[in-house]
Amino acid sequence: MLLINNKTSYFKEIMNKKLIRITVLIFVFCGFTAKAQHTAKAKKPFTKDIARIIKKKSVQFAMHTIDSLDEETIRNMIVLNEISAPPFKEHKRAKKFAEMFSKTGIDSVWIDTEGNVLALRKGKKRDKTVVLDAHMDTVFPEETDVKVKKEGKTYAAPGIGDNTRGMAMLLAVLNGMDMASIETDADVVFVGTVGEEGLGDLRGVKHLFSETSDIKIDSWISIDGGGNGRIINGGLGSKRYKVIFKGPGGHSWGAFGLANPHHALGKAISIFVEEASKYTDIEGPKTSFNIGRIGGGTSVNSIPFESWMEVDMRSVSPKRLLEIDSILKTSMKKAESVYNASAIKDKVILEIKPIGDRPSGILAENIPLVQRAIAVASYFNISPVLITGSTNSNIPISKNIPAITIGRGGIGKGAHSLNETWSNIDGAKNIKMALIITLAEAGIAD
Template sequence: MTHKALLLVASLAASLPLGAQAQTPDVDAELAALANDPRMAEAASVIAAQHDQRLQDLVTLTEIPAPPFEENERAEALAAMMRETGFGPVEIDEAGNVVARRVGAVGNRSVAVVAHIDTVFPAGTDVTVTVEGNRYTAPGIGDNTRGAIMLLELATAIAEAGITTDADLLLIGNVGEEGLGDLSGMRHLYREGADHPDSMIAIDGGEPQRLVTGAIGSNRYRVTYRGAGGHSWGDFGAGNPHHAAARAIALFDERVWPVTQEGDRSSYNIGRMGGGTSVNSIPFESWFEVDMRSGNPERLAALDEVFQETMQAGLTAENSQIAGGAPLTMEIEAIGQRPAGRGDTEWPLVRRAIAVLRDDGIEPQISASSTDANIPISLGVPAITISRCGSGGGAHSPDEYWIDDEDVVPCTVRGLEIVLLEAGLTD
């Protein structure tokens, strides 16, 4: 699909009437019935009882490197752990996602709970876990290995409590959420023609009150200017790719800043750049990477339009003053496009999650973010992102840590309640 087509799909999806389902549930009545069901109490006990084992599993999984596109070993380990829970059949699909399925009593719809198993850290990163009291430190331990562990907790609780839901339940450790993975695991689940989940609950992020209901979209590009290169003295006057890149970046910054000051929040960033061989050589290429974001597809499209125009303007300006030699060329490569979407706080899924948090004395903080939920939200499919439970910090840094605090078990139970409310606890 072309870049313009992707923007059009995102824009059209965002304009669809969201939250329209056949029935409007009585969420308070659902929550009361769930609280009074003995299976829920048993499941909560199972979550508490398995806690020590899951801490060991957290260390095991964290110490298996899982950069985007290299998640195979961790996927195999998670699949083996998932099979031991007795939740249901487990497979690794064509994209590399670990998919566990528990067939529902009615089976006319499916609910997916997902947690990405990749991390931002490249191959070769030391992922050894250091444990000091209840503090666990290692790259990727919170984001999002802890989320994968929560899938195991939910699976065990549901299986051992003998819980059956009306909808099919899918527990998925998905690949490709970070960086250039570009949500590849989610794109596979929601690919055209697939029997995709009818609603989705993603596990990511640490704060218990954070409830993501909107999708911050992003367009990412690598821009490369190329020329013949040469000697800084002998070939002076030839086209210089660095000069073209500098012109383009300056124009982009000048013209796009006013766009970000209008309407819904948006942002842009030049994150990486490089090229050239020495201080006294005209470079033969200059490259940089751009990230643009917004939760509004129209604002994202507006940023993108300015970007495309100014990249060409930088090339034209440099080529207009070269003294000799061939003109410079430019290549714009899309390296990631996450669709935006507003979601709908009136979706039954959102209302159920809000009710669960408030029932436990937590006031939800409704927000938009860039998570696995981007894909379904952009398509008008009900989706949210909830806490992976526990506190921590240093995400995306080598000193990332996760803390096994006193709210981990209650938080996991809240996650289970949201899942069972959405899937429908069978009588």
């Protein structure tokens, strides 16, 4: 744990209906969305309140500051992006992020036991805690070239949009609040989370909502993904497994007839795809399955001693997610039994390892945080659309804690690819959105 300022005082004070058989999935990167629900409209009390907040001289000054510091925000984005942050190795980027927060003079900055960066800006009343979050990890291995190349207003590098842009936005929001001398009623904690992507399985945010967390969170706002107007208020749940069939292994000629894990895996895939397809064809909340990776074996002339696949299943419905999860496990056990009962020597042994578990859920459109986000987007002439997606917000949403994920703005392309780009086209607008949503949720002190 890295302690930079005074953490102790804080503790004290506080895509068809059928879909392609083996590649059925909602194909989006982890921070991307499932399916738009509808264009949303805020209720009048919230539109009036947001207009009142934005008219305040201090808030106007904060927004002006965000515009004036745009070049600094870009520099921060580049510096952070050029520090590699592969899955489970985010510590170097986290250390730099913490140092950046510390230089602002914020009340307290630390890195928790899971590796998350937390920067506390104390409120006047301290009656609740509002988090503004951006995940620090990327999908790229450590050796990936992450140096940023610039052409006009476009910046190219793996991870530049997803999600170092989001990280830089947190610093910009804080700078805007500080330079405008805005005090909030609630504590605001700026958080850089680890483990949002892939096999990270939301480990950072899971820790923050666990019993061992350093803070108790009342409202959660994440910055992730692209479009200006998308507001994620629903968590797309997923369950992921590595399914392994093991056998004795042997020579393809000399041991011919010996139990072959690859053959067993092939049967398992066939059984699962057939049963899962029947289930996903049933009318109900959208549910998907995908076999994303297959491996095992040592050579073409060897009977493998191991065969494995990685399976991803998703649903907006917790009930449907549990049901397709059961179909996978039943299908695998059936395949093991059927294959071992065939005319083979010896047998295969099945092992099912969980490698991911993201809970699903949805928050009502009329809760204050969602309404505030809709009202802020509308104020900036952005059409707000409520979305279900797979992001850090899954965890608080599943616990019925007010949570949303908003986009990072600008124009992003090629996320999760080596050719990823982000263009600074009206990029400051989403920083202002994040600022106003945070202030509305935390309350501006009198």
